[in-house]
Amino acid sequence: MSYQPRIIGFLCNWCSYAGADMAGTSRMSYPPNIRIIRVPCTGRLDPLFVAKAFQEGADGVLVAGCHPGDCHYAEGNYHARRRYALLHLLLEFLGIEPERIRLEWVSASEGKRFTQLVTDFTEQVARLGPCQAVGGQS
């Protein structure tokens, strides 16, 4: 069996998780490499979560939330956007390829787009191979 990347997906409860649900109820398939973790909002997502995912052996991390302007809590995703810009730059500086981290906006109706996104991202991470940057994990 070829290399299968491990991808952690942090999805916001209100849009992206519902988008993933939409993909499921519509019986659309996407790679099983993604392990979805539901969070209340992308604004809830502490950068610790992403760092911890890599530390525990994730090869890629997808963060998805409501489109800007659509946040259930009005502004959580705006805060996430700033935070993730800096986290992205920091992780890149530490030697994690920027292609391994992805911040996306997926609405509840975008089931099709969610499957496309996960498929693309899985292929992208698979091309990079296992993440070696953190070290020491099998």
Added chain:
Amino acid sequence: MDLSQAIRDKARELLETGAVKCVIGYETGTDGINARPAFIYEAAEVDRLIFDETCGHNLATYLLHHRAENIAVVVKPCDSRAINLLHGEHQIERDKVYIIGVVCPGVVGRQWGVKGRQLLPACQACTDRNPVVYDYLVGEPVAEGAPAPAPPLPEVEDLERMPPEERCQFWRREFERCIRCYACRQACPGCQCTECFVERLEPEWVGIRIDAPQNWMWHTIRAFHLAGRCIECQACRRACPVDIRLDLLNHKLAWEVAQLFNFRPGMTAEALFPLATFVRDEKLGVGEWASS
């Protein structure tokens, strides 16, 4: 009048009038070369105070341990930004702190044996000579041009040019020396959480083991918690017993914050931190995947 004498005179006045309970300054350490922090409670003791190029410590950090009393503190320009940082984050009460600002000639690293005169690289590149906040200024203020954003340190640029694997090797070599003594955290004026994430057990973010993944986690999150807050006083670097290049991580983030948000922390106490605010329609050009 030399800087040391001016500090002593002011300290004596403050202690004699009872304006402050303690003056935090520098004194010559036991090796006779390097300065160390001094806590002066009696006017008779003020002659211990000195100021020279070995006075590298950021004394603003100690204000966090003396929140209840009126305290005077000797600060260099970068340390004065730490005071604004702490004031802005409501960690200290400004009217309880008497700030003795020093016009800074730059400081040297720790001296072994003979006193050297080579300024720290950060001090060589530094353009902030005057404290940004003070109640009493020691030394003649230096005429400063418009604060131009300093270019990134050459070493940061070198790292950015490396392929990711090499960069990752570089940091692995740095982090593998870490003994996780947390001296960097203790020395840092910005690290003031009463419970640090590394000491949380539920959930346990960082294991107690000293190995590559745990060290990586500590350094990544330490740096990130200071994103947009680090005033680059080099206290963490100076405190590190195994000489990890924490300054490069801090500088990278400080530089990116300056580029993205046109922000330098600690310049005023009122400034809103970039990660505590947002602009609705901003395009940061990083992080957010180019889906649109």
